[in-house]
Amino acid sequence: MSAPMDISMVNAAEVNTSEQNGDPAPSPSPTLPEEKVLVSVEVCLKPSSTARIDDVRLSVERMLEKRSMSYVDGPIPVPIDDLFLAENVQHICVCDTDVWLENRDILLFWQVKPVVHVFQLSEEGPCEELSGDGQLSTFNEWILPATEFNGMWESLIYESGLKQRLLRYAASALLFTEKRVNSFLVSWNRIILLHGPPGTGKTSLCKALAQKLSIRFSFRYPRSQLVEVNAHSLFSKWFSESGKLVAKLFSKIQEMVEEENNLVFVLIDEVESLAAARKAALSGSEPSDSIRVVNALLTQLDKLKSASNVIILTTSNITAAIDIAFVDRADIKAYVGPPTLQARYEILRSCLQELLRTGILSNSQDRGCLLPNYASLKEKMSKVVSTESQMFPHLGKQLLEAAEACEGMSGRSLRKLPFLAHAALANPYSCEPGKFLHVMMQTAKRERSELSE
Incomplete structure (x- = not known):
């Protein structure tokens, strides 16, 4: 124990001597500059814009360089003094900072390298392709990014990391293909499988992911398309007709993929319907035509593997019924379950903020500060504070109680809940947020009891 004490005393003496002699104390070793954080900034052009x-x-980029600002998810005002941007830009939004903010309090401008993505929304809407008998749509096709999916990514709230995991997977899959990595040595299929109970937003997440990737990779793929396949429509009541439907579908997809600058997303919703038909056909309860359709579909999916500009997105509501052939092909098999307490709180919080913004709920006072995010609310509630300060997160506490009352409800049901609560109000034209939350809790309990019956 004596040796360390002696060393520290000698060091202190040396410092005192140097100060007495007028020499500056030795400065600490300079630290290497921290690597800058890449933050996506999405810029949506106005429909009328023709700017490059x-x-x-x-x-x-020049505008961001001039601004001394912190970076958090959300919109950045378009500067009115910049006539070029004001004339052409609809909105600017900072994205995906939440991943970095987990270990930091704030992201300052000098810590960030913004990556700007400029896009213009397509207003064409979906194009349908009818099946042979004209009854079912074989697939719907969108030009991305599409107006219908604008804002969908931000509205989907899941456990931490799920959306970022999907974004990073897609980036790696496209990069590996672009760099011509030998697939015999390193295998990947560019197939995503999202499975879980109904109403958890699997299909919406697939569409939002396609939209987001079409924006992020627009520098490499100027054109993007989403093809949503109706798996049920691939089976026809006419013998051998089903195989023709599959062939027609994939010939259309193949035409899209042949354009090297076109990024194609193929969404197969409720893929377990294919698995059920395959099992039934093997057991003899379905005609052999069904199993030929499924095998043809799997073969076509394997053929798409050679294309560098296609990503296949699949969903399933019944995990146990997923065909092993699909499971084996999927690179990512992500379970999307009912929202956690934090996710329920954030979903309801976004709903309440929208009702306050539109004036559906009365906003006689500045209520914005009374709706903290989940992390801030838990931090405030964990501290011992004065009675006056305890009133600050009062509305947040009510919202947390409402989120707790919604346990077991799907994301789809949670998004409907504020509407159902408003419909239950005696006076729908004037309601305080606190009273509305009380009614919403009662509505949630009623909805849960009806589901359990």
Whole structure:
């Protein structure tokens, strides 16, 4: 124990001597500059804009360089003094900072390298392709990014990391293909399987992911398309007709994929319907035509593996019924379950903020500060504070109680809940947020009891 004490005393003496002699104390060793954080900044052009994307990107980058700001998810005001941006840009939004903010309190401008993505929404809407008998739509097709999916990614709230995991997977899959990594040595199929109970937003997440990737990879793929396959429509009551439907579907997809600058997303919803038909056909309860359709579909999916510009997105409501052939092909098999308490709180919080914004709920006072996010609310509630300060998160506490009352409800049901609660109000034209939350808790209990019956 004596040796360390002697060393510290000698060091202290040396410092005192140097100070007395007027020499500056030795400065600590300089630390290497921390690597900058890449933050996505999405810039949506106005429908009427004809400006070049590169010009808009440079203007936004210059604007960000001039601003001394912290980076958090959310919109950035379009500067009205910049006539070029004001004329062409609809909105600017910072994305995906929550991943970095888990270990930091804030992201300052000098810690960030913004990556600007400029895009213009397509207003064409979906195109349908009818099956042979004209009854069912074989697939729907969208040009991405589409107006219908704008804001969908931000509205989907899941456990921490799920959306980022999917984004990073897609980026790696496209990069490996672009760099021509030998697939015999390193295998990947560019197939995502999301499974879980109904109403958890699996299909919406697939569409939102396709939208997000079409924006993020627009520098490499100027054009993107989403093809949503109706798995039920691939089976026809006419013998051998089903195989023709599959062939027609994939010939259309193959045409899209042949364009190297076109990024194609193929969404197969409720893929377990294919698995059920395959099992039934093997057991003899379905005609052999059914199993040929499923085998043809799997073969076509394998053929798409050679294309570098296609990602296959699949969903299933019944995990146990997923065909092993699909499971084996999927790179990511992500379970999307009912929302956690934190997710329920954030979903209801976003609903309440929207009702306050639109004036559905009265906003006689500044209620914005009374709706903290989940992490901030838990931090405030864990501290010993004065009675006056305890009133600050009062509305947040009510919202947390409402989220607790919604345990077991799906994300789809949670998004409907504020509407159902409003419909139960005696006076729907004037309601305080606190009273509304009380009614919403009662509505949630009623909905849960009806589901259990």
